[in-house]
Amino acid sequence: MYQLRQLKMLCLWVPLTALGLVIGTGPLYGGRPGKASPASPTGTQDLSKYVGADTCRGCHEEVFKQFETTPHWKTLLDRRKGKEWQGCEACHGPGADHVNAGGGKGVSIFTFANVSADEISKRCMACHEYSEEHSNYSRSAHKLSEVSCIDCHSPHHAKGKQFLLSADQPQLCYSCHQETKPEFGKPFRHRVNEGLVQCTDCHNEHGGFLTRQLRSAATQDAVCFKCHVDKAGPFVFEHQPVKTEGCVACHVPHGSSNPRLLKRSQVNVLCLECHTLTAGSGVPGLPSFHNQAQKYQACTVCHIAVHGSNFDPVFFK
Ligand code: HEC
Ligand code: HEC
Ligand code: HEC
Numbered sequence: 069m070y071q072l073r074q075l076k077m078l079c080l081w082v083p084l085t086a087l088g089l090v091i092g093t094g095p096l097y098g099g100r101p102g103k104a105s106p107a108s109p110t111g112t113q114d115l116s117k118y119v120g121a122d123t124c125r126g127c128h129e130e131v132f133k134q135f136e137t138t139p140h141w142k143t144l145l146d147r148r149k150g151k152e153w154q155g156c157e158a159c160h161g162p163g164a165d166h167v168n169a170g171g172g173k174g175v176s177i178f179t180f181a182n183v184s185a186d187e188i189s190k191r192c193m194a195c196h197e198y199s200e201e202h203s204n205y206s207r208s209a210h211k212l213s214e215v216s217c218i219d220c221h222s223p224h225h226a227k228g229k230q231f232l233l234s235a236d237q238p239q240l241c242y243s244c245h246q247e248t249k250p251e252f253g254k255p256f257r258h259r260v261n262e263g264l265v266q267c268t269d270c271h272n273e274h275g276g277f278l279t280r281q282l283r284s285a286a287t288q289d290a291v292c293f294k295c296h297v298d299k300a301g302p303f304v305f306e307h308q309p310v311k312t313e314g315c316v317a318c319h320v321p322h323g324s325s326n327p328r329l330l331k332r333s334q335v336n337v338l339c340l341e342c343h344t345l346t347a348g349s350g351v352p353g354l355p356s357f358h359n360q361a362q363k364y365q366a367c368t369v370c371h372i373a374v375h376g377s378n379f380d381p382v383f384f385k
């Protein structure tokens with residue numbers, strides 16, 4: 069017994085030490101062991117030109133005070149890498165020439181003005197590309213459309229409540245996606261404007277593998293299952309389109325004039341889009357007794373479990 073306990077202790081101890089080593093020697097953020105890091109976030113090779121944030125503070129007291137209140141202040145604590153990874157110069161590049169010239173607008177310092185979205189994002193990504201959330205930025209519709217990190221984030225003038233956002237959701241998103249705004253004003257909608265659901269619950273604003281930058285749940289299922297778990301199944305009797313085409317086969321995700329966010333105002337019209345008597349379609353047609361002038365219009369009054377059932381092949385329960 070004694071030996072077994074010792075063994076258990078060892079099992080606990082070894083991974084803890086390994087963890088300690090990683091924390092102890094790894095960089096505070098970013099730089100993954102084994103992957104060669106660039107010389108500096110800004111790609112500058114001549115490291116003698118970095119003067120340190122205290123020097124900047126001398127003339128930019130206000131900016132420095134604000135900087136101290138943001139998460140980027142933490143970069144000053146990271147002494148394992150050089151000055152080029154710390155403070156102001158990690159973003160603005162080496163400041164020696166700017167300082168020696170006595171500072172000034174447009175004088176030898178990187179300002180983010182008049183440069184491509186790509187170049188801006190590259191600077192930020194030098195530290196941020198390693199998180200899972202951001203590693204797909206390069207494939208995002210945002211990047212491909214020249215939207216850069218600082219179109220949504222503002223290191224010095226953030227107005228959002230968190231994450232240094234230039235505005236909070238959904239206003240941030242509406243500022244460019246004006247076409248989306250009316251959809252969330254419809255009578256039936258996800259309550260995004262009320263803050264109950266966020267755009268980024270469904271979309272990864274930083275990019276991902278699915279179309280429309282949709283998020284997928286951990287299980288790679290549709291994003292909708294994250295909240296509507298009861299629709300996920302698996303069911304003994306699946307309603308095929310829920311699995312093959314997904315929720316948008318019948319629902320409009322943002323908002324709709326129809327109850328339950330349905331694509332069609334009348335349920336039978338929706339169902340009949342597929343359940344017609346087209347030979348060879350693979351979709352069962354309506355039984356002949358389903359007279360559409362009568363009670364058979366309201367399909368889901370009888371076929372209640374339209375998302376799938378564990379009890380009934382025609383979804384009566
Ligand atoms: C995380 C990156 C980042 C860090 C760190 C950073 N800046 Fe900036 N800075 C920017 C960006 C981006 C802009 C462009 C304006 C904007 O979008 O807010 C900017 C703009 C400025 C400006 C122009 C005036 C203004 O307020 O927009 C000054 C001055 C400035 N930074 C000084 C500093 C100083 C001093 C520090 C260190 C205390 C610092 N910056 C740290 C990214 C950074
Ligand atoms: C000797 C004083 C002095 C020092 C030290 C100094 N600056 Fe400046 N800097 C200025 C002045 C003056 C301006 C122009 C007015 C303004 O924007 O505040 C300026 C402007 C800037 C701008 C905006 C440039 C533009 O074209 O709009 C940035 C960015 C900047 N400084 C960053 C830094 C950084 C980073 C450091 C530290 C490496 C630094 N400064 C150190 C005096 C200084
Ligand atoms: C289209 C707007 C948009 C763009 C472009 C964008 N972000 Fe974000 N970012 C957001 C929003 C919104 C959040 C907050 C998400 C939330 O509330 O869950 C966020 C969160 C973050 C966070 C904190 C949360 C986390 O997951 O770590 C970091 C760091 C970040 N973004 C970095 C970046 C970088 C770096 C870039 C450029 C490569 C970038 N962002 C581009 C909108 C954007």
Ligand code: HEC
Nearest residue numbers: 097109139140142143153158191192195217221230231232
């Ligand atoms: C030198 C490395 C470095 C660079 C360059 C850098 N960041 Fe960061 N960033 C950090 C660190 C470190 C944090 C704090 C992470 C933490 O708290 O875990 C951070 C945090 C953030 C956050 C999250 C804020 C929050 O409230 O959680 C955002 C957003 C962000 N950075 C955006 C940017 C943008 C935009 C740029 C480019 C203009 C940029 N960063 C450049 C290192 C960097």
Ligand code: HEC
Nearest residue numbers: 209210213215219240241243244267268271273279280281
């Ligand atoms: C600075 C402008 C801007 C901001 C802010 C912005 N976007 Fe975008 N977004 C674009 C552009 C441009 C495209 C690519 C063209 C298009 O599809 O409209 C795009 C594309 C998208 C797409 C992909 C559409 C597709 O066809 O694949 C989604 C989803 C999206 N944005 C969501 C968001 C969300 C969520 C926010 C807020 C967190 C946001 N956007 C903020 C400009 C912006």
Ligand code: HEC
Nearest residue numbers: 238241242245248258260265266267270271280316321322
């Ligand atoms: C409940 C989940 C959900 C929420 C919340 C959501 N979206 Fe979407 N969005 C989707 C789905 C699903 C699609 C894909 C629709 C399709 O493929 O027919 C989509 C498509 C889009 C598109 C592509 C163009 C289009 O309309 O098909 C954009 C842009 C977009 N959303 C932006 C936003 C913005 C901005 C917000 C917040 C104001 C937002 N979305 C909130 C699920 C959501």
Ligand code: HEC
Nearest residue numbers: 258259265269270291292294295315316319321327328329
């Ligand atoms: C972040 C959580 C969340 C995600 C993700 C989400 N929903 Fe919802 N959904 C809700 C909430 C909360 C409500 C209730 C709305 C209300 O009461 O305003 C709702 C309501 C609905 C309704 C209407 C229910 C009714 O009784 O009228 C439908 C249909 C719906 N969602 C479909 C979807 C689809 C399709 C997706 C994926 C594209 C999705 N939802 C993703 C949270 C979510």
Ligand code: HEC
Nearest residue numbers: 292293296299309310314315317318319328335368374375
């Ligand atoms: C084949 C068409 C179809 C598909 C596909 C579909 N739904 Fe529905 N859904 C409906 C109909 C019809 C209703 C209204 C039922 C009623 O009126 O009783 C509904 C109602 C809902 C409701 C509100 C009532 C309830 O049962 O909670 C939610 C939430 C919902 N669907 C979510 C989803 C999600 C999430 C998906 C994807 C996994 C999905 N639906 C796929 C047809 C569909």
Ligand code: HEC
Nearest residue numbers: 308309317338339341342350351352367371374381382383
């Ligand atoms: C996007 C196309 C589509 C829509 C819309 C649709 N269905 Fe289906 N439905 C199918 C397919 C495909 C099957 C499965 C056929 C199979 O398993 O061979 C099916 C199966 C069924 C079955 C089981 C039949 C059987 O013999 O197994 C019923 C009942 C049914 N659907 C009712 C409905 C109702 C009610 C609606 C409207 C709320 C609806 N469907 C909307 C495509 C659709």
Ligand code: HEC
Nearest residue numbers: 336339340343352353354355363364365366367369370382
């Ligand atoms: C009054 C109740 C009722 C209503 C309303 C109703 N059905 Fe049915 N449905 C039935 C019954 C009963 C069956 C036969 C069940 C069986 O064979 O066990 C059936 C069977 C089906 C089947 C299976 C056919 C097959 O060959 O397997 C489909 C598909 C179907 N209905 C679709 C619909 C659609 C679409 C609507 C709306 C337009 C609808 N039903 C409305 C009661 C109803």
